[in-house]
Amino acid sequence: MSADHHQRQLQEAIVHHRAGRLDQAGTIYRRVRAALPNNFDAVHLSGIVALQQGRATEALDLLTRAHRLAPKNVPCALRLGHAFIAGGRAAEAEAVLRAVVALDGKSAEGWETLAYCLKLQDKLAPAIECHRHAVSLQPKFAKSWYNFGLTLSLSGRYAEALACHEKAIAADPAYTKGWYGRAQAYHQMHRLPEAIAAYEKFLELEPGNHEARTYRLFALNHTDGLTREQLFAEHVAFGRATGSHPVPDFPQTSESGRRLRVAILSPDLRAHSCAYFLEPLLRHLDPAQFELYLYHDHFREDAVSTRLKALAAVWRNFVGQPSEAVEQAIRADQPDILIDLAGHTGMTSRLPLFAKHLAPVQVNYLGYPNTTGLTAMHYRFTDGVVDPVGEADAIATEKLVRFAPTAWAYEPPLNAPDPGLPPCVATGHVTFGCFNSLNKISDTTLNLWARVLATVPGSKLLLKGRGLSDPASRQRYLDRVATTNFPVDRVEFLERTATTEQHLALYSRVDISLDTFPYHGTTTTCEALWMGVPVVTLMGDRHVSRVSGSLLTAIGRSEWIASNAEDYIRMASQLANDPIVLATARAGLREQVTKSSLGDHLGQSARLASALRQCWTAWCASRPAARAVA
Numbered sequence: 001m002s003a004d005h006h007q008r009q010l011q012e013a014i015v016h017h018r019a020g021r022l023d024q025a026g027t028i029y030r031r032v033r034a035a036l037p038n039n040f041d042a043v044h045l046s047g048i049v050a051l052q053q054g055r056a057t058e059a060l061d062l063l064t065r066a067h068r069l070a071p072k073n074v075p076c077a078l079r080l081g082h083a084f085i086a087g088g089r090a091a092e093a094e095a096v097l098r099a100v101v102a103l104d105g106k107s108a109e110g111w112e113t114l115a116y117c118l119k120l121q122d123k124l125a126p127a128i129e130c131h132r133h134a135v136s137l138q139p140k141f142a143k144s145w146y147n148f149g150l151t152l153s154l155s156g157r158y159a160e161a162l163a164c165h166e167k168a169i170a171a172d173p174a175y176t177k178g179w180y181g182r183a184q185a186y187h188q189m190h191r192l193p194e195a196i197a198a199y200e201k202f203l204e205l206e207p208g209n210h211e212a213r214t215y216r217l218f219a220l221n222h223t224d225g226l227t228r229e230q231l232f233a234e235h236v237a238f239g240r241a242t243g244s245h246p247v248p249d250f251p252q253t254s255e256s257g258r259r260l261r262v263a264i265l266s267p268d269l270r271a272h273s274c275a276y277f278l279e280p281l282l283r284h285l286d287p288a289q290f291e292l293y294l295y296h297d298h299f300r301e302d303a304v305s306t307r308l309k310a311l312a313a314v315w316r317n318f319v320g321q322p323s324e325a326v327e328q329a330i331r332a333d334q335p336d337i338l339i340d341l342a343g344h345t346g347m348t349s350r351l352p353l354f355a356k357h358l359a360p361v362q363v364n365y366l367g368y369p370n371t372t373g374l375t376a377m378h379y380r381f382t383d384g385v386v387d388p389v390g391e392a393d394a395i396a397t398e399k400l401v402r403f404a405p406t407a408w409a410y411e412p413p414l415n416a417p418d419p420g421l422p423p424c425v426a427t428g429h430v431t432f433g434c435f436n437s438l439n440k441i442s443d444t445t446l447n448l449w450a451r452v453l454a455t456v457p458g459s460k461l462l463l464k465g466r467g468l469s470d471p472a473s474r475q476r477y478l479d480r481v482a483t484t485n486f487p488v489d490r491v492e493f494l495e496r497t498a499t500t501e502q503h504l505a506l507y508s509r510v511d512i513s514l515d516t517f518p519y520h521g522t523t524t525t526c527e528a529l530w531m532g533v534p535v536v537t538l539m540g541d542r543h544v545s546r547v548s549g550s551l552l553t554a555i556g557r558s559e560w561i562a563s564n565a566e567d568y569i570r571m572a573s574q575l576a577n578d579p580i581v582l583a584t585a586r587a588g589l590r591e592q593v594t595k596s597s598l599g600d601h602l603g604q605s606a607r608l609a610s611a612l613r614q615c616w617t618a619w620c621a622s623r624p625a626a627r628a629v630a
Contacts, residue, residue, distance in 0.1 A: 084096060423510065
């Protein structure tokens with residue numbers, strides 16, 4: 001056939017391609033490619049179709065061939081970079097994309113894609129510089145400002161991130177993600193009322209955005225103005241919004257006693273508080289009984305990730321991958337049990353995938369202090385203190401499995417300093433402290449603390465949290481504290497420390513830890529106890545406000561659990577006036593934690609294994625008898 005004929009075919013395919021008829025376009029491109037294997041347009045455009053249809057391996061092959069045919073073609077090199085990213089090969093993408101911006105330094109898309117590629121590799125500082133190039137080239141392009149803001153947030157530069165999202169909105173008020181970015185920046189800056197309002201504004205524009213819904217739910221857990229029933233209704237609404245999906249005919253054999261494939265999906269399989277509680281359990285999990293698949297969903301992998309990888313038969317990182325690709329990979333793995341550790345806290349919400357029934361047994365555990373709202377999430381692992389029988393079951397869409405005395409197993413850092421003496425011995429005054437996330441410091445909490453300080457003359461309060469070193473954020477927080485008649489002159493603010501060792505060392509300045517309400521501490525409660533610091537907590541009527549109660553009950557210190565505000569103030573005051581009790585706690589709390597169920601890693605792992613087995617056995621029993629395997 002003539003060259004003109006093939007050119008007419010290409011033009012026909014391009015018309016289909018531009019109209020979104022990818023199958024028709026791909027078929028014609030293949031036909032031309034078969035006749036002219038070195039035709040750049042046919043190979044290049046075939047690669048683009050494959051990339052658009054999620055066939056990453058084929059796209060990578062085709063675009064690599066096209067790049068060889070025209071190594072200086074910038075659009076082709078850009079698509080090749082995208083294909084490497086889609087295939088989880090960010091380092092190779094970086095090399096290609098650096099060549100793109102070297103060829104064309106005015107390619108805003110090139111700089112922006114390179115920024116994303118660097119972000120995937122946890123190279124945030126050079127990614128920020130790439131974003132600067134992009135926005136300087138197209139200052140009126142809202143998407144560039146939005147992406148710049150996301151990377152700044154990952155670097156902890158929240159005020160700058162907010163400014164970027166404001167510029168995105170100014171550039172294009174119809175660009176809805178700008179409103180979403182602004183909501184997230186408010187959330188990260190601990191401006192919760194503004195964040196919740198901004199999420200709701202965004203959801204008016206994009207009501208089907210499940211990720212925004214999940215962040216809003218996380219924010220609502222911190223507020224002290226909703227009843228547990230209202231909060232439950234919000235979660236149920238999320239479950240309804242994800243839709244109802246049919247349960248597939250799973251291929252797994254229903255042998256109750258066989259080795260089980262257990263998969264865990266989380267963005268926190270790294271140096272993160274969730275992993276601190278997970279690692280000791282997985283380390284003792286019997287590999288003869290459980291084959292472990294770990295699905296990480298974050299760009300950062302570190303020493304904790306390396307240790308967890310060693311425990312897994314399979315490790316996958318799903319960061320940046322679309323939901324369709326994640327679903328396909330998990331279904332191909334065929335896990336018997338799939339465990340979600342994120343709930344409504346993940347950077348990218350994967351809960352809608354659980355609504356599609358990816359495994360016969362689906363479990364939520366550890367990461368989120370509330371129901372997921374999904375009926376397809378069969379179980380939530382917890383304990384009887386944090387989720388009392390009866391009342392807690394009524395506000396959960398999952399079946400609650402109270403598998404242990406406490407739902408947590410704490411593994412302290414190896415480099416934790418010794419507790420030492422209570423600081424009041426040297427200072428002559430009592431120092432209360434709280435190192436919980438600043439989002440957890442509600443107005444109820446501030447009023448409680450103000451009353452504690454009023455009851456203990458000369459006492460001080462030490463607070464620590466991300467963002468307090470930023471002058472504007474610090475002043476905003478001071479202004480908020482002042483509105484609650486809080487004695488600002490008796491409060492000291494500290495920024496987050498660079499290392500866990502430095503963080504723990506700051507407990508040498510704290511005599512008594514004051515827990516937040518309604519959102520309790522978890523890791524911070526364990527850390528305070530490990531450093532010999534008593535924790536005074538106020539028990540509420542839902543999981544989020546009962547966590548410290550569970551931890552204190554587990555180590556035998558229920559005398560620090562208050563049932564009302566008056567109890568909380570009395571307990572804090574009594575501790576402050578009893579230096580002998582403080583010194584005794586300083587010397588003995590670490591041993592109490594170690595000897596409790598909280599420190600019983602082997603036993604807790606066995607309890608977890610037993611609960612998983614029971615959930616699996618229940619699924620096997622629910623299968624039609626004809627499918628059972630003897």
